[in-house]
Amino acid sequence: MTAEEAVQTFLAWMTTERRASPLTVEAYRADLARFLGFMAEHLNGLPDMAGLAKISLRDMRAWLAHEQAKAASATVRKSTPDRAARTRSRRVSAVRSFFRYLARRHGVENPAVGLLATPRTKKPLPRPLSVQDAKAVPEDIAALAHTDMAQQRDGALFLLLYGCGLRISEALNLNVGDLGVMTSSGVLRIKGKGNKERLVPVLPQVQQALEHWLKHHPSPLAGEPLFPGVRGGRLQPGVAQKAMREWRGLAGLPDHVTPHALRHSFATHLMEGGADLRVIQELLGHASLSTTQRYTLADEARLLDVWSRAHPRAGSGVQGDSRSAASAPRSEPVLEKEGPHTS
Incomplete structure (x- = not known):
């Protein structure tokens, strides 16, 4: 199973078993696409299931730093710092939920996700x-x-x-x-x-x-x-x-x-x-x-x-x-x- 296929099964699980709202599912879909897109570039290739388990805390922090840099640019144009922080916090939540699902349903364990700090928001x-x-x-x-x-x-x-x-x-x-x-x-x-x-x-x-x-x-x-x-x-x-x-x-x-x-x-x-x-x-x-x-x-x-x-x-x-x-x-x-x- 590829990482993209794993995302699809996760979103289907969110819809059918967790009964998440369509808006939540779409938000998580976009957040995970951004995460995997960054990792594909950062790691010189989209990771497979074994690769997802090997993503390090340093890689995770690099992704968050990338998101923060993009948010800072957006803040100058139209957003606010706190709104940008809330968005990043949601994206961290989406990634954590995805990896919890992988651990429970597919045996893919990655302890680095639990060490990732959530951006503070008001x-x-x-x-x-x-x-x-x-x-x-x-x-x-x-x-x-x-x-x-x-x-x-x-x-x-x-x-x-x-x-x-x-x-x-x-x-x-x-x-x-x-x-x-x-x-x-x-x-x-x-x-x-x-x-x-x-x-x-x-x-x-x-x-x-x-x-x-x-x-x-x-x-x-x-x-x-x-x-x-x-x-x-x-x-x-x-x-x-x-x-x-x-x-x-x-x-x-x-x-x-x-x-x-x-x-x-x-x-x-x-x-x-x-x-x-x-x-x-x-x-x-x-x-x-x-x-x-x-x-x-x-x-x-x-x-x-x-x-x-x-x-x-x-x-x-x-x-x-x-x-x-x-x-x-x-x-x-x-x-x-x-x-x-x-x-």
Whole structure:
């Protein structure tokens, strides 16, 4: 088996057994192609299976240095240093996963891979919308649609994204029949990353919006997409993203205001309302609690910002407000008066 054939079997394994998303598989395909392309030039020939086991730590570091040099050139043009580091980190992860697969399935052991250091990256903190902006999104975006069907659809879609904290792909993969469980139990069964399922409670306001949308749905059969496009197929994420770009431009909001920012807003507003971190982890479908803990850091960053602008000893020049962050009022409740999503 050649190295290229080994990559193909690895990607097939990722797809069928690991149930990795198509985007992840394609990213790993590109990353491994870059890795093997470098090794073919560096070692004067594409290594076979035995050659893969003999790639040294020095060879690995030469590859990373090559990637860093190319990233530095790209950074001058359009990228950022941290984004480039995240890309290199992903490529190291792809190579490690590939060699773990080779060791388990083909007996190709290479200890050098385990010694390869991962580039350090700064995990960006979530940047949520304010409660006021998040609550305005569904109605305001719906008002920009050109047809009555699109208005009803977009209003329900964006309310669902914020009200349940869904990824845009999770919402768009729902079918009409998925609302049957919601009607009887008040929860939605969501299929997230890696086809992992979770149950998400649905606020009465969101449930009413979805039921109202079904009355305008062009083909409300169980197997039909819950959110169809104008031509009847499943609505594409790019359409929803474009609608939000248009809205944020009119509203004068920054570029980070995307459909995914509504998911960040859902989690952050729950955190501000006192929700337990484990509960938020389950609602978001995070495999690791460390991923959810970013919202704790984001909340701390917000409190420090309030303090730095409001405290009279912070030197910010703000006059007339001596309240500390601890005594500052909390955000208004999300969506309903009894509090944000904690029921």
